[in-house]
Amino acid sequence: MSNEPAAEPRWLSxxxxxxxxxxLHATTLLEDHLDRQLQRDAGMPHVYYGLLVQLSRAPRRxxxxxxxxxxxxxxxxRLSHAVARLEKxxxxxxxxxxxxxxxxxxxxxxxxxxxxxxxAPGHVAAVRSAIFxxxxxxxxxxxxxxxxxxxxxxxxxxADLPWLR
Amino acid sequence: MSNEPAAEPRWLSxxxxxxxxxxLHATTLLEDHLDRQLQRDAGMPHVYYGLLVQLSRAPRRxxxxxxxxxxxxxxxxRLSHAVARLEKxxxxxxxxxxxxxxxxxxxxxxxxxxxxxxxAPGHVAAVRSAIFxxxxxxxxxxxxxxxxxxxxxxxxxxADLPWLR
DNA sequence: GCCATATACTTGAAGTTTCAAGTGTCAGGA
DNA sequence: TCCTGACACTTGAAACTTCAAGTATATGGC
Numbered sequence: 083m084s085n086e087p088a089a090e091p092r093w094l095s096x097x098x099x100x101x102x103x104x105x106l107h108a109t110t111l112l113e114d115h116l117d118r119q120l121q122r123d124a125g126m127p128h129v130y131y132g133l134l135v136q137l138s139r140a141p142r143r144x145x146x147x148x149x150x151x152x153x154x155x156x157x158x159x160r161l162s163h164a165v166a167r168l169e170k171x172x173x174x175x176x177x178x179x180x181x182x183x184x185x186x187x188x189x190x191x192x193x194x195x196x197x198x199x200x201x202a203p204g205h206v207a208a209v210r211s212a213i214f215x216x217x218x219x220x221x222x223x224x225x226x227x228x229x230x231x232x233x234x235x236x237x238x239x240x241a242d243l244p245w246l247r
Numbered sequence: 248m249s250n251e252p253a254a255e256p257r258w259l260s261x262x263x264x265x266x267x268x269x270x271l272h273a274t275t276l277l278e279d280h281l282d283r284q285l286q287r288d289a290g291m292p293h294v295y296y297g298l299l300v301q302l303s304r305a306p307r308r309x310x311x312x313x314x315x316x317x318x319x320x321x322x323x324x325r326l327s328h329a330v331a332r333l334e335k336x337x338x339x340x341x342x343x344x345x346x347x348x349x350x351x352x353x354x355x356x357x358x359x360x361x362x363x364x365x366x367a368p369g370h371v372a373a374v375r376s377a378i379f380x381x382x383x384x385x386x387x388x389x390x391x392x393x394x395x396x397x398x399x400x401x402x403x404x405x406a407d408l409p410w411l412r
Numbered sequence: 413g414c415c416a417t418a419t420a421c422t423t424g425a426a427g428t429t430t431c432a433a434g435t436g437t438c439a440g441g442a
Numbered sequence: 443t444c445c446t447g448a449c450a451c452t453t454g455a456a457a458c459t460t461c462a463a464g465t466a467t468a469t470g471g472c
Contacts, residue, residue, distance in 0.1 A: 091368035098379050101391035105378075106297070108394035109274050110320045111401040121430090127458075132271070148420065155275045160459060162422055167458085184420040184467045203256035213270075214263050216396045224389040226266035229273035231381045236276040286460090292428075313450065325429060327452055332427085349437045349450040 112212055119208045124201035125171075129156065130164055131205065134173065134198045137190035144189035146179060173197055277377055284373045289366035290336075294321065295329055296370065299338065299363045302355035309354035311344060338362055 094102060116128045124131060136153050137143055145153075151161040165188050168174040173194030179185030190198070214222065259267060281293045289296060301318050302308055310318075316326040330353050333339040338359030344350030355363070379387065 091371050092375065093371060094374070094379065097384070097387055097391070101387045101394070102374065102378075104391045104394035104398065107320055108397040108401070109278075111398060113274075114320070115401055117430090129458090146420085155272055155279075157460080158421060159423085159461080163458075166422090179420090182420080182468075186421065206256050206258060209259070209267065210257065212400050213267075213397055214259065216400050217393060219262070221389070221393050221396075222262055222266045224386070225393055226262070226269045228382060228386050228390055229266070229269035231386075232273040232378055233269065233276060235377050235381050236273070236280055282460090294428090311450090322430080323451060324431080324453085328428070331452090344450090347438080347450080351451065 115212060116205070116208060120201065120205060123204045124197060126168075129154070130168060131198075131201065133161070133164060133168065133188075134190060134194055137174065137188060138195060138198055142189070143195070144177070144187040147186050147188060150188055168194070280377060281370070281373060285366065285370060288369045289362060291333075294319070295333060296363075296366065298326075298329060298333065298353075299355060299359055302339065302353060303360060303363055307354070308360070309342070309352040312351045312353055315353055333359070 113128065120126060120128050120131050132154055133150065136150055137145055147161060147165070148158060151158050154161070156164075165174055165176065169176060171194075173191055175189050175191055177187045177189060179187055217225065278293065285291060285293050285296050297319055298315065301315055302310055312326060312330070313323060316323045319326070321329075330339055330341065334341060336359075338356055340354050340356055342352045342354060344352055382390065
């Protein structure tokens with residue numbers, strides 16, 4: 083009968099509102115902190131660093147663009163721009179995908195690997211001191227569980243079709 | 248004796264690494280989701296919406312720029328640009344602070360209030376369906392606790408001195 | 413083979429954020 | 443009073459992200 087955004091919105095309870103505020107503060111402060119740390123120590127923002135990490139873990143240090151974007155949870159467009167920048171730095175290179183002429187692989191160069199290895203200790207230290215050195219093992223488990231639930235809600239079933247917009 | 252970034256970095260354990268991955272995925276997907284939802288339904292990104300919310304809750308719907316920036320956990324510079332944009336939309340106005348000629352108040356206009364009220368239900372619904380409708384009450388408490396701990400680590404003691412860079 | 417549609421990726425412009433540098437005001441002491 | 447340094451905020455340029463549109467290849471009928 084009705085197709086509207088809900089007759090009466092269910093507002094957040096006090097507990098929920100509080101948790102939401104805490105969440106927003108913590109996540110923005112952390113992202114900010116990591117961005118600054120990496121920009122200072124490695125010359126790139128956090129997301130770009132994440133891309134290098136993904137590539138470093140991939141089979142031959144290379145990955146299809148779309149797969150990389152999916153793993154990093156960013157749009158293809160954003161990845162295109164990011165790789166363009168990383169390529170300019172000489173940390174990543176593109177190569178044509180042999181099996182699909184539409185496709186491109188992004189691959190981590192030796193220099194990119196060096197940059198990554200150089201930046202990693204500082205980055206881990208930052209993540210540690212912000213989170214894992216402060217939480218109990220139970221809390222780490224709780225955090226993982228909570229985030230998994232959230233991800234499920236945001237990334238429907240098959241998670242392939244309306245992929246990110 | 249040594250002043251280096253740590254002789255041997257303590258890497259993350261498997262559990263920690265897993266939790267970290269979950270965290271990154273969940274937070275980027277959520278921020279993305281909310282940005283799109285609000286951009287579509289209210290014509291502004293999530294952070295800007297947060298600013299309007301803060302103002303709507305302030306005494307006379309107005310607040311000093313610095314205080315607003317602190318509450319929202321963003322830099323003053325970012326706030327300046329954001330308010331400039333919101334002002335152009337007619338949702339916020341600036342006024343000189345009577346007691347301090349250096350200061351400015353940002354204040355929510357009636358139109359800004361209307362936009363906010365119109366957007367709020369959809370936003371709450373989005374937050375709900377992504378988080379609070381999926382977590383148990385215990386998990387909500389755990390999340391708040393975890394985020395509080397993180398925030399403490401990122402926002403030192405007095406939290407006023409080296410305030411955000 | 414040919415067509416329609418889907419997929420893989422790129423591009424340019426507009427919007428947002430960061431960074432460094434700038435203006436003007438305040439507060440305390442010489 | 444006149445400094446000096448701190449504070450409140452702004453500004454412009456560069457970097458990054460988003461959005462919509464574009465190119466090229468693949469795939470599944472017909």
